[in-house]
Amino acid sequence: xxxxxxxxxxxxxxxxxxxxxxxxxxxxxxxxxxxxxxxxxxxxxxxxxxxxxxxxxxxxxxxxxxxxxxxxxxxxxxxxxxxxxxxxxxxxxxxxxxxxxxxxxxxx
Numbered sequence: 633x634x635x636x637x638x639x640x641x642x643x644x645x646x647x648x649x650x651x652x653x654x655x656x657x658x659x660x661x662x663x664x665x666x667x668x669x670x671x672x673x674x675x676x677x678x679x680x681x682x683x684x685x686x687x688x689x690x691x692x693x694x695x696x697x698x699x700x701x702x703x704x705x706x707x708x709x710x711x712x713x714x715x716x717x718x719x720x721x722x723x724x725x726x727x728x729x730x731x732x733x734x735x736x737x738x739x740x
Contacts, residue, residue: 639703
């Protein structure tokens with residue numbers, strides 16, 4: 633059994649089983665790091681991402697729009713990495729809010 637420190641970002645949508653998620657986070661002695669963001673030490677056998685995704689799917693009834701994203705130090709090269717274990721990247725809610733000037737003509 634291995635233990636990996638991870639930061640977990642979660643969005644289960646509305647309605648979502650947040651009561652169940654909070655129970656699961658409490659059982660893993662997670663620390664809150666902001667809205668929908670927690671730190672915990674996760675124990676697994678061989679494959680962190682697959683085993684975590686499997687446990688989350690077994691534990692909660694997830695909508696097709698649910699997302700769980702982890703940030704962790706890779707065991708091989710110790711580089712900080714991030715990946716979705718459930719769901720995928722969606723368009724950002726802030727897209728188009730910046731007033732970015734576009735030049736009329738671009739010098740080549």
